[in-house]
Each structure stands twice: as C-alpha cells, then as structure tokens.
Amino acid sequence: VTKSPLTPIDWAQAALEAIADGGLAAVAIESLAPKLGASKGSFYWHYQDRAALLEAAVHLWEATRTEAIIAELEDVADPLERLRKLFGIAFSNPQAGRIEAALTAQPVHPRLQPVLNRVTERRIDFMTSTFQELGFAQADARSRAVTTYALYVGYFALSQTDPSVIPPAGPELDRFVEDLLALLTKS
C-alpha cells in the first residue's frame, strides 16, 4: 500500500501480518502481491524465494518483539517491576501473540530455525538473569524462566481456540499478570 518502488521491507511486513492472521501457510506470494499492488513476478526481484521472505519476516519479528523490548526493559532496576512490565507488554498485544503461537509451535522451515533458536535463548536468558536478581540460584532461575516462557507461549496457543484465556488490557489483565507473577516468584 506504499508508493511506487516497493521495498523488501514492504513485503516482509505484509508477510508478518499474514502470519498473524493465518499462520505460516498464509504467507502466499500470490495473495500478498495484490495487497501491495504488484504482480507476483515482481516479488522475485526483491527476494530469492518464499523462504527468504519468511526469513526476513522473522528477522523483523526478532528485532521488534525481542530486541526492542529487552532494550526497553534493561534499564528497569527493580527485577520484579521489570518482570511485571515484561508480562504487561507480552500479554497486551493479541496480534503479536498470534505470531508467537504460529512461530513457536509448529515444524518451521529449516531456514527459520536459527532465528527461532536465537530468540528463544535470548528471551530465556533475559528472564533467567531477572529471576537471579530476585534471589533465585542459577539453576532454579533458569527453570523458572523456561516455565515462564512455556506458560507465555501456551497461553497464546490456547487463545487461538479460546480468546478469553487472556483478558483484554485493563484491570483484568493487571490481575492476571499479578497472579502469574505470584505463581512464578513463589519460593
């Protein structure tokens, strides 16, 4: 929907939206092309093939939904407050959540795997240090981080079938986040 010369970013953004709407299978060049006002042939000027587009989309997701968020939260001094803010961001964006569910829970194109591994590790490491700052020993902190991440991914998976498991932003979501915090930081 941009002006004349399309950029690779335009295609990658459209691909990410398609993933949110219908999963990886919805990334079809033929259906993306008309949305961008181009022919499907023109796609191959920007990317070598569909897998390269998926890679670009997933890189975009890594930058916006992992690196940007961690950068934003790194300065929060209090670890509990950091976790609270993380949960707030994580659970208050249903569209982002659908992308999480689509990317983490299915056999994914082999060329996407390195990015997924990196994102998983980065997120778990970030939460592990936060739990350590809260006073838990290394191994316990890491196992709590994995549990937290599994809960996060699982909630979004379930919300595909039953959206009500994640409350809408507002006091209900705050309550939900506090309950999670209590569960996960209990010694």
Next chain:
Amino acid sequence: VTKSPLTPIDWAQAALEAIADGGLAAVAIESLAPKLGASKGSFYWHYQDRAALLEAAVHLWEATRTEAIIAELEDVADPLERLRKLFGIAFSNPQAGRIEAALTAQPVHPRLQPVLNRVTERRIDFMTSTFQELGFAQADARSRAVTTYALYVGYFALSQTDPSVIPPAGPELDRFVEDLLALLTKS
C-alpha cells in the same frame, strides 16, 4: 502398509503421523498415497476432500489422546495421584506432544475448530474437577486448570525448538512432574 482394500482409518492414521512429523502442512495426499501403496486418486473414494481427512485424523486424536486417557484416569481415587499420572502420560510421549503443538497453536482449518474446542473444554473440565477435589474453590480450580493446560501446550511448543526442555522418561521426568505438581497445587 496394510493389505489390499485400504480403509479410511488407514488414511487417518497416516495423516496423524504426518501431523506429528511436519504439522498440518505435511498432510499432503500426494505424499501419503505412495506410503499407503495407493494412487492419490483412490483417496477420494474414502474421503470427500483433504479437510475431511484432517477431520478424521483429529477425531482419532480426540479418541486416543483425550477420551481414552480420561477414561483410564477417572478411576484413580486420589486427586493428586490422578494429576501425577496425567502429567506422566502427557509428557512421556514426544510424538503425541508434537501433535498437540501443531493442533493447538496455529490457525487451523475451520472444520477442525469444533473438535479442538471440544477437546480443550473436556481437558480443562477434567483438570478443574481434579483441582476442586484437591480443595480449591471452583474459580481457583478452573484458573489452575487453564494454567496447567497452557504450561503443557507451551512446553511442547518450546520442545519443537529445544527438545531438552522436556526430560526423557525416567527419574528426570519424574522430578520434572513433581516440580510441576508442586508449583500448580501450591495454595
């Protein structure tokens, strides 16, 4: 791999295996047909279309991985022991886990949605009553059941990227299950 006349069940089982190996996208009639020693044309004698095959596969999954397991556990009188056995069964089958991840975490064919809804409700209801028997009030029991189910689905989602998050059957898995039980039944 059966003898002469193929049955709809043969196709449904092959489809379920394909889901475990490569997700819903791997259910391709053209690749299933040779495995069953048939032409892809013959598929359409047994099923109306690919969606009907997916439905049958998912019904099979409902029977074996929800109803059969609940039937087996309903007789366990002690609720904590029931939960322990449920977790043991749930986490000790990686192939079944890959199916869980594939079916719960992505936008699924609309015709599969009713089965998924039914399975989700059935499982959450079963765990809700078990938590109630453990002494938690209705609302608390249900929220614990949802949390438990999210954890379960999330662990299998993560295991797609990092299989080590779920230990192999044995003492390590027992420890893992005990930790989960402790976390989820803490008041």
Next chain:
DNA sequence: ACCTGAACACCGTTCAAGT
C-alpha cells in the same frame, strides 16, 4: 466396492521483455 491415470486449477518459481 475400490482403484488408476489423465486432466485441470492453484500457487511457487523462472524468465524474457517492458519502462
């Protein structure tokens, strides 16, 4: 009743040709 093989539609990919 159950299956085959040819035909066609759909979408990924290529490429010669346009501006």
Next chain:
DNA sequence: ACCTGAACACCGTTCAAGT
C-alpha cells in the same frame, strides 16, 4: 532499477474407465 505476463512444476480435486 523495478515490474509485468507468460510459462511451467507441484499438489488438490474431478472423473471416466478399469477390476
């Protein structure tokens, strides 16, 4: 440099024909 449109391969689907 960026795009189009025709061509072809792949897989879902149909169907006439076989046993």
